[in-house]
Amino acid sequence: MFQTMSVGIRHDDLRRRNRAMVISAVRRAGQPSRTEIAATTGLSHSTISAISADLIQEGILTESKASEPTALKRGRPQIGLALNPEAAAVLTVVLSLNFLSVAVIDYAGQVVAEEQLRLDTLVMPRDELIGECVAIVRRRLRDPDLDIGSVARIAMGIQGITDTHARAMLWSPITPLTDIPFADILETEFGIPATMENDCNMMAVALQWRDPERYRDDFIAILLSHGIGMGLVLKGTLFTGTHSSGGEFGHMIHRPGGALCRCGRRGCVEAYAGNYAIWRSAMKMSEDAEPVDIGDADMRALAAKAREKDGPEREAYRRAGEALGFSLGSLFALIDPAPVAMVGVSAAAFDLIEPALREAIAQTAGGQHSTSISFDTEPNELPLIREGCAMRALTFVDQEIFAPGVQARTGKHVA
Amino acid sequence: MFQTMSVGIRHDDLRRRNRAMVISAVRRAGQPSRTEIAATTGLSHSTISAISADLIQEGILTESKASEPTALKRGRPQIGLALNPEAAAVLTVVLSLNFLSVAVIDYAGQVVAEEQLRLDTLVMPRDELIGECVAIVRRRLRDPDLDIGSVARIAMGIQGITDTHARAMLWSPITPLTDIPFADILETEFGIPATMENDCNMMAVALQWRDPERYRDDFIAILLSHGIGMGLVLKGTLFTGTHSSGGEFGHMIHRPGGALCRCGRRGCVEAYAGNYAIWRSAMKMSEDAEPVDIGDADMRALAAKAREKDGPEREAYRRAGEALGFSLGSLFALIDPAPVAMVGVSAAAFDLIEPALREAIAQTAGGQHSTSISFDTEPNELPLIREGCAMRALTFVDQEIFAPGVQARTGKHVA
DNA sequence: AGGCTTTTTTTCGAGCCTCGAAAAAACACT
DNA sequence: AGTGTTTTTTCGAGGCTCGAAAAAAAGCCT
Known part of the structure; x- marks a missing residue:
C-alpha cells in the first residue's frame, strides 16, 4: 500500500497475472466452472473463456465432464475445470x-x-x-x-x-x-x-490448505517437540524473517538468565517447553542440565503419569504452559491474537499445558481478548x-x- | 507470493498502477527527468512520456525548467518533473x-x-x-x-x-x-x-522518507517516553496488527509477574523502561508504586545525575537498558535484526541505556549478529x-x- | 416431440495500453 | 552554421480485456 517502489507493470504481465489467478482459483476450488472463476476473480466471462481455452490447450487444465450428476438446474450445465494431473x-x-x-x-x-x-x-x-x-x-x-x-x-x-x-x-x-x-x-x-x-x-502452509476457514489470513502453527518452532501467517502470507527462515518463537526470552537452552543461551521458551525441558523438570534435574533428546514414547509415558496424579510431572507441564503463555502473550502484543495450531508430540499433552498457558496469557497485553484465542492440536507433524x-x-x-x-x-x- | 487470492487485474488497473508508479517516483526522487523515471520503473520511454503528459495536463505534475544550471552535458538537457504544490x-x-x-x-x-x-x-x-x-x-x-x-x-x-x-x-x-x-x-x-x-x-513512516538509505526495507522505531511504543517496517511496508494499530512492543513481557505497568499488568518492558519506571527505580520506590507522568525536564535532570556519578539513577537506566535489550532480542528472534531508531526524551539518555542493552541483547537468539544491530537517536518525536x-x-x-x-x-x- | 426458457460458454468488434522505432527537439562543441 | 549527443515525442503495431450478441446445452411445458 505504501511505498510500492519496485517495477512498473508491463503489458505482458497482465496476461501472466490473470493466468495465475485462474490457475490458483482452480487449485483452490477444486472443479470450478468458468462462471464461478469469473465471479471470484472479478474478470469478465470473455477473459476467463480465453484464458482457460489456452490453459486447456497447453495441457494445464482439463474439462471434467464427470461433474456431479445432479443437474437439477435448468440451462446449460456448468463444465468443471480441473488441474490436469499429468501437467x-x-x-x-x-x-x-x-x-x-x-x-x-x-x-x-x-x-x-x-x-x-x-x-x-x-x-x-x-x-x-x-x-x-x-x-x-x-x-x-x-x-x-x-x-x-x-x-x-x-x-x-x-x-x-x-x-x-x-x-x-x-x-x-x-x-x-x-x-x-x-x-x-x-x-x-x-x-x-x-x-x-x-x-x-x-506446517503453516499445509494448515492453510487443509482448513482455509480457520486458517486464512492470520494464524500461528507451533511445533511442540524436541524444540519449539513456529510458522506464522500474517495477512494471508507466510511470514519469514529478513535473514533466516522464520520466527524463532522458541528462542524468545521467557526468563532472562533462566534455564539452559539447547541453543546454549539461557531463559528461552524452549528451555521450559521443549521435550527435554519438560523431561528435565519432571525428573527434578537442574535447569542447567545438558539438554538431551527424549523419545516420543517416553514423552507419552510422561504425559500419562502427569495425568494420573499431581506431582513433578504435572508441574513440569504447568511450567511449560506458563512459558508458552507468556511468550505467546508477548507475540500477541506484537501481532494481535490469532488462532493457534499446536503440532507435535507434546500437542497430545496439550490438556496438561493449556490451563497454565491460558492463565499466563491472560496476564499479558496480548491476552486481552484471551477468549478469542483458540487452540487446535495435531500430534503428528510429518x-x-x-x-x-x-x-x-x-x-x-x-x-x-x-x-x-x-x-x-x-x-x-x-x- | 503464496496465495494471491484477491481479484484479477483488469485493463484499466494497468494505467492506474503505472500512473501511481510515476507519481511515486517523482515524490521520492525530487525532480527526476522522464528518462530517469523510465529507468527506475522499467517502463518504456513512450509510456512515461504519455503518462507524464497526462499528469502535467491534469495539473498534478509540473515541468521544473529551473533545473541546476550545470548543464555540462551534451545533448538535449533533461527536464525535471516536480510535484505541483497547488495540486x-x-x-x-x-x-x-x-x-x-x-x-x-x-x-x-x-x-x-x-x-x-x-x-x-x-x-x-x-x-x-x-x-x-x-x-x-x-x-x-x-x-x-x-x-x-x-x-x-x-x-x-x-x-x-x-x-x-x-x-x-x-x-x-x-x-x-x-x-x-x-x-x-x-x-x-x-x-x-x-x-x-x-x-x-x-515516526517510522517519517524515517523512511528522511533517510531511505538507512531506513528502507526493515527497521524499527522505538519511542522512549512516558510509555514505550514501536513502529515497525517490514519488507518496506508498515507492519500493523490485525486488530490494533501496531506492535505493542512496550507490553511484551520482560519479567513474568514483575514490576507494575501503567497498563495494570506486570512485567511489561514499559514497567522497566518507561519514564515513570526509570524514575521509580531511580527514586528507589517500590516496583508496585503507581506510575506517574514525569516531565521532560525532570527526566533530563535525572539523566544528568546518572551521568555524574554511579548510583541508583545510573542503575535505573541500566535496568531500562536490560529490559529493552532482552525484549529487542525476543523481537529479533521473530523478525531478525534490523536498524533501530530510538526516539523521544529518553533517547537523549541512550548513552546510559546502551551498554546494558547491548549486553542483554547479546544473550538472546536475536542478538547473534549483535554487531550488525545499530542504533540511532532522535530526542524530539513531534x-x-x-x-x-x-x-x-x-x-x-x-x-x-x-x-x-x-x-x-x-x-x-x-x- | 418440438418449441420455449434458462444458463453457460464462445465469438467478435471496440477501446485501451504499452512498446519499439523513428522522428523531433534542444543543447554543446567545433 | 553544422555536427554530434541526449532527451522527448510521435506513430503504428500488437495484445489484452470488455460488453454485447450469438451459440450451445440442458430442463420444462404442452
Missing part, C-alpha cells in the same frame, strides 16, 4: 530426526509414489547424510511409471533454521552438521529446481510438513512456470 | 500530552501554515477535547490563503492505540478517555477524508510524527486520488 509432478523430501521420506505428487496434488527410510541422523557424517538424500530421490526419479521430464520442482523440508532464500539448512537439531546447501545440491544433481524449506513454515512442501512446490509451478506460459513469443503452438 | 493540500493534526498542533502541507510536501496550542489533555472532558481539535482544524481551513477545496486529506496522529482501519483512538496515555472516533468526527465535520494514525507508526502524518496523507492522495485519474471515462478534458 507436471513435484517431489517432496522431508528430513527429520532419524527419518527420511520422499513422495512424488502429481499436478493435481495426489501422491503417486513414496518411500521412507530410517537412518541415524544424529551421528551420520556429512557425505553420508547428503548421499542418502540424493540416493532416495534418485530411486524415485528412476521409477519407470514416472515421466522424469515432468518433475518440475523439489521441495525439501527440515526441522531447523534455513536461510531466507530457501536454499540451505543453516542449523538443525537432527544433526550436528551445519550449513548444508541442500537446495543447490539437489538442483545440480538432478537439474530440477529445488528449495529447502523450514518445517514449521510448511504429514503436515509433507503436505506443506507439496503445496509450496505446486504453487511455485502454478505461478512461476505455468502462469508465464509459452512466453518469449516463440510462437504459439496452434493458431 | 492539493493535506492537513496534519498531532495530539500529544498537553499539546495540539496542526499544519497545512502543500502537495509538494512543504508546510504552508501551522498552529499550535497548549491544553490540559489529562483532565479535559470528552466534548472539550474533541471540540478543541475540531476548532483548530476549522481555523486553519478558514485561512483565506488556503483553497479549502484543495484539502484532500486529514491525517491525525496520536500517542496510544488506534484501530486497524485508522479510524479511532482506542486508548491513549494522554487522556483517560477511550474510543474516540476522531477520523469519523473530522470527516463528518469537514467532509474531508481523515485518518487516525498511531504516533510510532508515523516533528517526526507530523512528517509521518504528512507523508501518509500525501501518499494517499497520490495513490488513491491522483493515480486513478479522471477515471469513469467522463471524457477527457482535451483531445
Whole structure:
C-alpha cells in the first residue's frame, strides 16, 4: 500500500497475472466452472473463456465432464475445470530426526509414489547424510511409471533454521552438521529446481490448505517437540524473517538468565517447553542440565503419569504452559491474537499445558481478548510438513512456470 | 507470493498502477527527468512520456525548467518533473500530552501554515477535547490563503492505540478517555477524508522518507517516553496488527509477574523502561508504586545525575537498558535484526541505556549478529510524527486520488 | 416431440495500453 | 552554421480485456 517502489507493470504481465489467478482459483476450488472463476476473480466471462481455452490447450487444465450428476438446474450445465494431473509432478523430501521420506505428487496434488527410510541422523557424517538424500530421490526419479521430464520442482523440508532464500539448512537439531546447501545440491544433481524449506513454515502452509476457514489470513502453527518452532501467517502470507527462515518463537526470552537452552543461551521458551525441558523438570534435574533428546514414547509415558496424579510431572507441564503463555502473550502484543495450531508430540499433552498457558496469557497485553484465542492440536507433524512442501512446490509451478506460459513469443503452438 | 487470492487485474488497473508508479517516483526522487523515471520503473520511454503528459495536463505534475544550471552535458538537457504544490493540500493534526498542533502541507510536501496550542489533555472532558481539535482544524481551513477545496486529506496522529482501519483512538496515555472516533468526527465535520494514525507508526513512516538509505526495507522505531511504543517496517511496508494499530512492543513481557505497568499488568518492558519506571527505580520506590507522568525536564535532570556519578539513577537506566535489550532480542528472534531508531526524551539518555542493552541483547537468539544491530537517536518525536502524518496523507492522495485519474471515462478534458 | 426458457460458454468488434522505432527537439562543441 | 549527443515525442503495431450478441446445452411445458 505504501511505498510500492519496485517495477512498473508491463503489458505482458497482465496476461501472466490473470493466468495465475485462474490457475490458483482452480487449485483452490477444486472443479470450478468458468462462471464461478469469473465471479471470484472479478474478470469478465470473455477473459476467463480465453484464458482457460489456452490453459486447456497447453495441457494445464482439463474439462471434467464427470461433474456431479445432479443437474437439477435448468440451462446449460456448468463444465468443471480441473488441474490436469499429468501437467507436471513435484517431489517432496522431508528430513527429520532419524527419518527420511520422499513422495512424488502429481499436478493435481495426489501422491503417486513414496518411500521412507530410517537412518541415524544424529551421528551420520556429512557425505553420508547428503548421499542418502540424493540416493532416495534418485530411486524415485528412476521409477519407470514416472515421466522424469515432468518433475518440475523439489521441495525439501527440515526441522531447523534455513536461510531466507530457501536454499540451505543453516542449523538443525537432527544433526550436528551445519550449513548444508541442500537446495543447490539437489538442483545440480538432478537439474530440477529445488528449495529447502523450514518445517514449521510448511506446517503453516499445509494448515492453510487443509482448513482455509480457520486458517486464512492470520494464524500461528507451533511445533511442540524436541524444540519449539513456529510458522506464522500474517495477512494471508507466510511470514519469514529478513535473514533466516522464520520466527524463532522458541528462542524468545521467557526468563532472562533462566534455564539452559539447547541453543546454549539461557531463559528461552524452549528451555521450559521443549521435550527435554519438560523431561528435565519432571525428573527434578537442574535447569542447567545438558539438554538431551527424549523419545516420543517416553514423552507419552510422561504425559500419562502427569495425568494420573499431581506431582513433578504435572508441574513440569504447568511450567511449560506458563512459558508458552507468556511468550505467546508477548507475540500477541506484537501481532494481535490469532488462532493457534499446536503440532507435535507434546500437542497430545496439550490438556496438561493449556490451563497454565491460558492463565499466563491472560496476564499479558496480548491476552486481552484471551477468549478469542483458540487452540487446535495435531500430534503428528510429518504429514503436515509433507503436505506443506507439496503445496509450496505446486504453487511455485502454478505461478512461476505455468502462469508465464509459452512466453518469449516463440510462437504459439496452434493458431 | 503464496496465495494471491484477491481479484484479477483488469485493463484499466494497468494505467492506474503505472500512473501511481510515476507519481511515486517523482515524490521520492525530487525532480527526476522522464528518462530517469523510465529507468527506475522499467517502463518504456513512450509510456512515461504519455503518462507524464497526462499528469502535467491534469495539473498534478509540473515541468521544473529551473533545473541546476550545470548543464555540462551534451545533448538535449533533461527536464525535471516536480510535484505541483497547488495540486492539493493535506492537513496534519498531532495530539500529544498537553499539546495540539496542526499544519497545512502543500502537495509538494512543504508546510504552508501551522498552529499550535497548549491544553490540559489529562483532565479535559470528552466534548472539550474533541471540540478543541475540531476548532483548530476549522481555523486553519478558514485561512483565506488556503483553497479549502484543495484539502484532500486529514491525517491525525496520536500517542496510544488506534484501530486497524485508522479510524479511532482506542486508548491513549494522554487522556483517560477511550474510543474516540476522531477520523469519523473530522470527516463528518469537514467532509474531508481523515485518518487516525498511531504516533510510532508515523515516526517510522517519517524515517523512511528522511533517510531511505538507512531506513528502507526493515527497521524499527522505538519511542522512549512516558510509555514505550514501536513502529515497525517490514519488507518496506508498515507492519500493523490485525486488530490494533501496531506492535505493542512496550507490553511484551520482560519479567513474568514483575514490576507494575501503567497498563495494570506486570512485567511489561514499559514497567522497566518507561519514564515513570526509570524514575521509580531511580527514586528507589517500590516496583508496585503507581506510575506517574514525569516531565521532560525532570527526566533530563535525572539523566544528568546518572551521568555524574554511579548510583541508583545510573542503575535505573541500566535496568531500562536490560529490559529493552532482552525484549529487542525476543523481537529479533521473530523478525531478525534490523536498524533501530530510538526516539523521544529518553533517547537523549541512550548513552546510559546502551551498554546494558547491548549486553542483554547479546544473550538472546536475536542478538547473534549483535554487531550488525545499530542504533540511532532522535530526542524530539513531534516533528517526526507530523512528517509521518504528512507523508501518509500525501501518499494517499497520490495513490488513491491522483493515480486513478479522471477515471469513469467522463471524457477527457482535451483531445 | 418440438418449441420455449434458462444458463453457460464462445465469438467478435471496440477501446485501451504499452512498446519499439523513428522522428523531433534542444543543447554543446567545433 | 553544422555536427554530434541526449532527451522527448510521435506513430503504428500488437495484445489484452470488455460488453454485447450469438451459440450451445440442458430442463420444462404442452
